[in-house]
Amino acid sequence: MTETTTANVSPDEIARFDKLAARWWDPDGESRPLHDLNPVRAAYVAARVDLPRAKVADVGCGGGLLSEALAREGAQVTGIDLGEKVIEVAKLHLFESELKVDYRVQSSAALAASEPSSFDAVCCMELIEHVPDPVALVRDLAGLLKPGARLFMSTLNRTPAAFGAAILGAEYVMRLLPRGTHHYAQFLKPSELGRLLRHAGLELEDVSGLAYNPLTRKASLSRITAVNYLLSARKPA
Ligand code: SAH
Numbered sequence: 001m002t003e004t005t006t007a008n009v010s011p012d013e014i015a016r017f018d019k020l021a022a023r024w025w026d027p028d029g030e031s032r033p034l035h036d037l038n039p040v041r042a043a044y045v046a047a048r049v050d051l052p053r054a055k056v057a058d059v060g061c062g063g064g065l066l067s068e069a070l071a072r073e074g075a076q077v078t079g080i081d082l083g084e085k086v087i088e089v090a091k092l093h094l095f096e097s098e099l100k101v102d103y104r105v106q107s108s109a110a111l112a113a114s115e116p117s118s119f120d121a122v123c124c125m126e127l128i129e130h131v132p133d134p135v136a137l138v139r140d141l142a143g144l145l146k147p148g149a150r151l152f153m154s155t156l157n158r159t160p161a162a163f164g165a166a167i168l169g170a171e172y173v174m175r176l177l178p179r180g181t182h183h184y185a186q187f188l189k190p191s192e193l194g195r196l197l198r199h200a201g202l203e204l205e206d207v208s209g210l211a212y213n214p215l216t217r218k219a220s221l222s223r224i225t226a227v228n229y230l231l232s233a234r235k236p237a
Pocket residue numbers: 008009010013014017018034059060061062063064065066080081082083086107108124125126127130131132
């Protein structure tokens with residue numbers, strides 16, 4: 001059991017994010033792009049889920065930006081991540097926000113095994129490009145959904161534009177993110193992620209681009225999916 005529940009993780013990746021944990025809620029720190037994108041992601045989910053009545057899992061929740069935004073709308077949120085420090089920071093931030101989120105250091109496989117078909121919505125933002133086995137991750141995410149429930153994911157496309165913006169631009173030119181945060185080869189095209197979702201028994205409903213200007217810090221939904229994109233998929237009822 002432990003074998004299958006902890007296998008899908010790169011310890012280097014966890015260490016990289018744990019190092020940023022203390023500054024996670026600083027809107028001008030390394031999580032700045034996540035802060036700027038968060039209202040758009042939260043609105044996308046809120047438009048498709050009855051949040052006040054929803055049980056939501058936020059997989060790879062980090063310091064809890066999206067978990068808190070959804071909890072603020074009335075959702076009952078479980079946030080999991082394998083980074084112990086990021087989970088500690090997420091828990092501490094609840095004292096400030098006075099919201100309730102059930103944060104745990106837990107893998108997607110372990111949650112899918114202990115609470116199968118239990119969630120009205122599952123969010124997995126900016127995680128799949130950091131795991132060794134994206135197929136296994138998608139299988140876990142699908143397993144968490146109740147019939148008829150929705151999965152929301154965001155990630156980076158594998159295009160020259162994404163390489164330019166997320167790696168060259170953010171890590172080297174603007175130094176928004178530490179170097180080595182992203183690995184181009186692990187980025188997935190929407191068509192590839194769509195196939196993984198289909199193989200996991202889900203129906204893709206929408207793919208939207210996430211436009212982000214790091215200079216003005218403005219983020220919005222867009223038709224252009226070449227850099228960052230957000231999607232919604234549904235488990236058949
Ligand atoms: N979803 C959050 C954080 C994204 S950063 C948001 O968008 O705001 C990526 C997060 O994934 C980090 O918190 C990191 O600790 C976590 N992570 C990386 N690999 C993981 C894995 N294999 N399983 C679970 N979490 C992982």
